[in-house]
Amino acid sequence: MWLPNDPLHGEHVALEPLAEAHTADLQTAVRDGEAWKLWYASVPSPETMADYVRAAIEGAEAGNIAYAVRAKATGRIVGTTRYYGVDAPNRRAPIGYTWYAKAVRRTPVNTECKLLLLGNLFHDHDAVAVEFRTHFFNQASRAAIERLGAKLDGILRSHQILRDGSLRDTAVYSIIATEWPAVRMNLLGKLLS
Template sequence: MPAPWPTPLAGTLEGRHTRLEPLAETHRAALFAASRHPEIWRWMRDYPSSQAAFDGWYDEALRASAAGEECAFATVDRATGVAVGSTRFLALRPDDLGVEIGWTWLTPGCWRSGINVEAKLLMLTHAFETLGCIRVELKTHAENQRSRRAMEAMGAWFEGVHRNHRIVPGVGIRDTAWFSIIDGEWPDVRRRFEARLAAHN
């Protein structure tokens, strides 16, 4: 049997541009400010337009992390020290050595900055090299071409579309595009990430 995974699943993960801090109450105000852009949420859920709606999302992320069901992070821009988005490990399957990376969002001012590229590299490194994963999953709304292109650019394998996979509040019936990276692909994927990050240095 695989060795038990640590609890919590991950502590702070730090790169040159990005720091992933375990989501905490101290991040709430900065992430509420960062989330005030409806385009962030278009493919994920209904836009949390009020503080109360955002708090519902945030409280659930904290609860799931505390229960060990997920592992949510605040994505921090190291240049400013400000939390600019969030991401998670979810669908944890320690017996099968598999996780999903998802619920990823950044405030639009940080799009194409290299922060998300490095965040994915940090998470994938932790998954494959610390947890010993043999599979990491990623998925998105099948119509979210921006997200699909990003997954393809990182070297993830497109596995197909699950039709009518979910009903998402504020979005509707969702067809879901599935991608994966497996352990044998990880060295090449890592090189791709490192080359992309070099362009932002």
């Protein structure tokens, strides 16, 4: 497997390979902010969390590594993120399925998570590119992706059918290997400010 299912550690967060033992903590985290109620987001509800975690664990067997995000300041699980659609032969992977408890949004948590995930791909596994995808109308997610330094590749129109039957236009962003050094410095600067 191109990407091992290993934990990643930073100063503010620990990314732990997702396990069923994380389910109750993730149910608590998702209740803070109720992000599953956003029509344009694919966030599990507390009631669907066990299925969400089981599916993520199954995906890890195929190389799609999911993490529970633990905030080191409190020791609490505050969300989840993952590599999905991993394309090992072409050394690229999207990062997504990311959501956090409201209490840690706009804190160093997301910045350091992305620094760890991107560093793992580019530095440790010689990735060619990393991709981010989000709903065209998810302006908060798009702004967060752009703050990372990712560039918009384009919009996949009528890309997915959502739970409510509406069609999702997907905004696709990427960071390529030659951009990684500048993106890394940008993220480190954000953590220091």
